[in-house]
Structure formats: C-alpha cells, structure tokens
Amino acid sequence: MSMRRILLGSVFLLAALAGSKLHAQTKDAPPYKPAANADEALTRIEELGGIVRRAAPKDDALEVDFRNSTVTDAHLQYFHSLKMVTVVRLRETRITDAGLVHLGKITTLKRLHLEKTAVTDAGMQHLTGLKELDFLNLFGTAVGDAGLDHLKALPKLKSLFVFETKVSASGIAKLQMSIPGLQVVPDPVQDRQRAEAAWKLAKSALDEAERKLAAVKKDAEESAPKAAQLKRELDEATKKSADAKKKSDDANKKWNDAGKRANDLKTPEAKQLAAETKKMFDEAQMAFKSAQAASQATQQQFQKASNAKKLAEEAQKHLESYRILEEDARKRLASFTRGD
Amino acid sequence: MSQPRLNVSRRDFARLSAAGVLSGVSVPWFETLAQAASIRRPRGKNCILLWMDGGPSQQHTFDPKPGGEFRSAATSVPGIHIVEQLPQLAQCMNDMAILRSMQTQINDHYDAKYYLHTGFRRITGFEHPAIGCIASHQLGTPNDDMPAFVTIDAGYDIRNDGGRLYRSVPAYLGPQHSPLAVNEPSRGLENLRQANSDLDARLEMLAGSEQRFAREYPLPAVSAQQSAFNRAVRLMQSPRARAFNLDAEPASMREAYGSHRFGQSCLLARRLIEAGVSFVEVFHRGWDDHNGAARNMILRAPWLDLAMATLIRDLKQRGMLDDTLIVWMGEFGRTPGDGNGHFSNAWSTMWAGGGINTGLVVGRTSERGRNAGGTVTERPITPPDYIATLCLALGIDIRQEFHAAGSRPMPVADHAAQPIRELLR
Structure with missing residues (x-):
C-alpha cells in the first residue's frame, strides 16, 4: 500500500487521509514478484514509492528515483525488465551490496546514487560492468580504498563523490592515475x-x-x-x-x-x-x-x-x-x- | 466539467479521460498505466532561488567597474572578476555562471517582482503562475508527503524596504501548487505537532462532513482549502517532516553556514531539497539601497559570502549540486556608480550548479565612459528569456501549454522567449 493508491479523481479528504494513514503504518515493502514486462516492472516500482522520469527530454532514457521508497535489494531485479535506464537514485534506502549485483547488469547506466546506504567495498566489484557510468555518488557510505580499486574498470567515470567515506587521499590518487580526467569530490588539494x-x-x-x-x-x-x-x-x-x-x-x-x-x-x-x-x-x-x-x-x-x-x-x-x-x-x- | 479543474496537458488530458479518471472512477495514478515511452516527468532537478528583495546592486556584487566604489578581484576562473567583498564566493566561480546583461524594462518594485517571477508582465484581471509553482506542477510528485514548493523568510538586515513582497501564486495550475511558507528558519514548522491522540478520529469525522459539502459545492475554493488541509495532515504524519528541523543538523554544519538568518535559511533549503522538495525560495528583504549601495553591501558581505559559498560547497560534496540549481537575484539592479536608484537596463543575476554550463559570464555591459555599466553591449536577457532558460535548466518543456480559466491556452514561457543556449547542456 502506498501513496500511489490515492485516487487521482478524488479530492475528498477521506481518501487522502486513508492513504496517508496506511502509508505511515507501512514499514515493509511489498515482496518481490517477478515482472513479466516493462509495464509491470514500472507498476511495481511505483508501488514501492519509486518515481520514474525521463532522463533527457529528447530520448527514451529513464531515471528511476527510489529516494524515500521502501525498496530492498530483491526489488532491483525489476531493472532487468526495463530498457534504457540511465539514472538510478537509491539515496538513504535499505539496499546493500547484494543489490548491487542487479544494478551491475544495467549496462546503460550513466548516473548512480548510492549515498547514505549500507554498501561497502565488497559491493563495488559488482559495478565493474558499468562501462557507461560517468557519475557515482558514494557519500556517507562505508566504502574505502579497497572499493575504489574496483572502480578502475569504469572507463567513462568522470565524477566520483566520496565525502564522509573511508577513502584516503592515496586511494583517490591511485584511481585518478587509472582514469584520466576523473574528478573526485571533495578534492582536498584544490579545496x-x-x-x-x-x-x-x-x-x-x-x-x-x-x-x-x-x-x-x-x-x-x-x-x-x-x-x-x-x-x-x-x-x-x-x-x-x-x-x-x-x-x-x-x-x-x-x-x-x-x-x-x-x-x-x-x-x-x-x-x-x-x-x-x-x-x-x-x-x-x-x-x-x-x-x-x-x-x-x-x-x-x-x-x-x-x-x-x-x-x-x-x-x-x-x-x-x-x-x-x-x-x-x-x-x-x-x-x-x-x-x- | 463538474470536477475541479485538473491541470494537465492536452495529451495527458486525453489519456486520463480514456483511463476513466475524469469520470470519477477510481484508478491509480496515470503513470502506472503508462508505457515506458509515454513517461513525461522530467529528470529530477531542483532549484533554490535566493531572492534579494528590493534590487541588489550589480556593481557592488557581480559586475564591478574600474573606478567603481568596490574594487574588483580575480576569481577561481581566469578572466572573471567580481567584487573583493565576496572572497569565498569568488573561489566557487567554477560552479557559477554570472548573467550580466539583464534588461528587464520595469523599474517599479512590485511589477518587476511579478515580471521576474513569472516571465510575464503584470496585467489587470489575469494572474500568471510563479516559477516556483510551475516547478511544483512540473517536477513535484503528486500526493507526496513533502510539499514541492517551500518559501523561507530570511528576514531583514537593513530596513531598506522594496515595497510589497511578491507572494508566489499558482494561478491556473491549482491551489495544491501554492508554496508552504516557513516564516522563521530556526523554528521550522512550529505548528507541525500532533496535539491530541484522537486526531485520526477527529479527522475522519471532519472528512465525513466535508465530503458532502465538497460534493454539493465543487468550487475551486473548496478544493483549495481541502488540498491545503490534506497536505498539512500528510506532512504532520510523515517522518520526512524532520527536514524542517534545523536542530537535527550538526552544530559544525550550522556554524559553517553562518549564524545569520540568511545562512540558516540556506541550510534549511538544502535539507528540504535533500528530503524531496523541488523548489525552495529564500527571500531576504531590504535591498532597496537608496542611501548608497556600498555602505550597505559591505555590511551584508560577510553573511552573504559565507552562506552562499557554503551552500555551493555543501551541495557539491553531497553530490547534489548537479541536480540543484541555485539562483541569486532581485527584481532589478541599481544605478551605475553609487547604486542609489532602481535600474532595470543592465544588471546581473548569478546561477550556480544545476548541471548548467558554469565558470562563465553571459552578456556584457559597457565598460568605460561617463556611465560605465549603463548599457548592455552583448546578449540582452529579457524576463521571458530568463524564465524560459530557468525552465529548460530544470528540465521543464517550455513548448507545452497550460489551460487557464475558460480553457485559455497559456504557454509555460512567452513565445518570444529566446533561451540562453550557452548556459544549457
């Protein structure tokens, strides 16, 4: 149950109130059920409180925003049914390293937000297949230099966010040697x-x-x-x-x-x-x-x-x-x- | 149509009708019916509008002139200079774009505030929606716990009042796109506390009686009252409402933004964007410096420099700057030289972040002569150009039309608008 169930045609207080009460009581996400096609996957994503947007005005690329949703690792399998997902936002969700296995298969992915999640060094190895990835936000995670080491395999990575992580200056320097033009934020020397x-x-x-x-x-x-x-x-x-x-x-x-x-x-x-x-x-x-x-x-x-x-x-x-x-x-x- | 007006584009309207939504049959939100290809909601960009009410002086901020009252200083981008009174902001220039060729015609406070908030001239008997309301309509998530548009009053510093304050009006977009107003950033939403344990029962009783009234009188005023009420109830019950509480922020972060109310407002704006608000307008009042811009600007410089530089840096290190456009502006600039008068002919605004092209200056004003800075010499920017560019930067399609009263089609931005292409990626 979620806000999505609120009836669009109705402006009546009762409906909105019922929706919000249910929402407030909901602690657990609906369990993962395989989706037969893209439409079903989108429906399930929205049931979780995810929002699907167009990533760019001129093409069919999609952004899936799971911020403030009840998404868990298993739900990330819905991405297997979707095409052209380029942006995924998972800020402050309950996903872990196990979920990154599914994300690692979205080869079209350009921007990935994992800030303030429980992902760790071990999870980074699942991202090595994301050859199009140019933006990765790891702010507020437990990722350190060992995790950064896996990111060497991302040739198009341009912006990496490591504020409040375990990453060290030497870890950053090593990664920047492997990926020319990579901007790491924060950059203590420049700052x-x-x-x-x-x-x-x-x-x-x-x-x-x-x-x-x-x-x-x-x-x-x-x-x-x-x-x-x-x-x-x-x-x-x-x-x-x-x-x-x-x-x-x-x-x-x-x-x-x-x-x-x-x-x-x-x-x-x-x-x-x-x-x-x-x-x-x-x-x-x-x-x-x-x-x-x-x-x-x-x-x-x-x-x-x-x-x-x-x-x-x-x-x-x-x-x-x-x-x-x-x-x-x-x-x-x-x-x-x-x-x- | 007896239902309250739904503010959707023609295409959506047709689709909604087909889906039975408009006949009152209960169906989930239309996105769940949509094919992947028909999803229209743009990428989640947000905006923090920093409004300097009364009209800040361009020559005492972002367009200093040789021989002017303030000396100019180098920034982190070679060749771009701003005043020396903003030292930390100058080092954020790589993430900023200065628009120096604002040419906006109106020198009267209120009409100019309206023009620069809507992109349309104020006329009798017709109201245009403010940019914050447009963003709420286009970028906000319907029925979200958090409001899509919040305004924060950062108060006065010097009481150089620039007339009546402009309040953002959603007009034909519908009352649910009105801003939620925070009057004192350090207090957040004071009334947002559940007073009685039997609230749910009371609300249900109220709903029962209101439902009948709404059925008998399906008027805009009724739905406006109900949408505001529903929103308040939702917010009250949401854990995300914590975002309004600045006390939840570490003391070091509160200090980094500066103890001034403007700095704390900027911090609150960041917290709200983080929590899912799409558009935050912070207004700071009293910039109508008829008694000389220099002496007032130097008093404002410390908190302005610290708050804005910290906001840019904070958003950046959280990986939010690319998705969050910061806009600094007033309703016009001030006369070249001492800045004593209103001046709409050639003035500056500043944008930062937002995934636009930064580290650059758009437009140019006259450099020398008796009235240096008095005229635009390159790329004049009109209010329609400005609002159209702002919409595009936020991912809003400017060719779509809304339906004003009487099914009058209204474009998002004036048809004559020429967006500033060099800012857009």
Missing part, C-alpha cells in the same frame, strides 16, 4: 588552494580597509579642532554676506528711485545721479557676491570637517565586516591544516 586564495583576498581587502580607516581617522582628528574655528568663521562670513546683501539691496533701491526720477524729470542732474547710484549698486552687488562665495567656501570646509568624524565612524563599522570576512576565510583555511 585548500581555493581556501588559501579566498583568505589572501579577504586579507588584502582587510588591509586596504585598515589603511582607509587610518586615513579618515587622521582626517577626523585633524579637523576636529578646526571644526570649532571653522564654525566661528562660518558665522562671521554668513553675517558679512548678509550685511553685503542688505547694502546691495539698498543700493538697488536707490538706483531704482533715481532712475525713475531721471525718467520723469529728464534733467542732466537727475541723469547724473542715476548713473552714480547705478555704479554704487554694481559695486555693492559685487561685494555681496564675493562675500557670499567666501561664506560658501567656509561652509564647505566646515561640512568636511564635521563629516570627517562621521566618515571615520562608518569606516570603523565597515572594518568590522572586513574583519569577519577575513576571519571566516582564515577559519576555513585552518580547517585544512587541521585535517578536518
């Missing part, structure tokens, strides 16, 4: 090199951040006493600028009045006065503009001086990030030296 490169980069970024912080700190220290002085200067300049503006506005008014008068009277004296007030306004306006520029310059200096403190604070905060980056990278590098 260490990368950890070192990461740490060097993090260290250089940290050094740069420290240099930056020192520079902005120096800036902040220098500008702190300056800031008070600049504030006084700024106040003074602002006042000067305001005075100059007032003078300029007065002169402008006078010129306006004189100009109007000259227009009305049209006497030479009035015209003379208008010309004189115009000159005075021009001068006053120039004085205002320069006072304003001086005030703005002081304003900028003051802003810079008071920002220096904020910049230093922010740089300090950022330095913490670079420290963490460096520390994390260093820790990872150290894990290789410790031999984790």
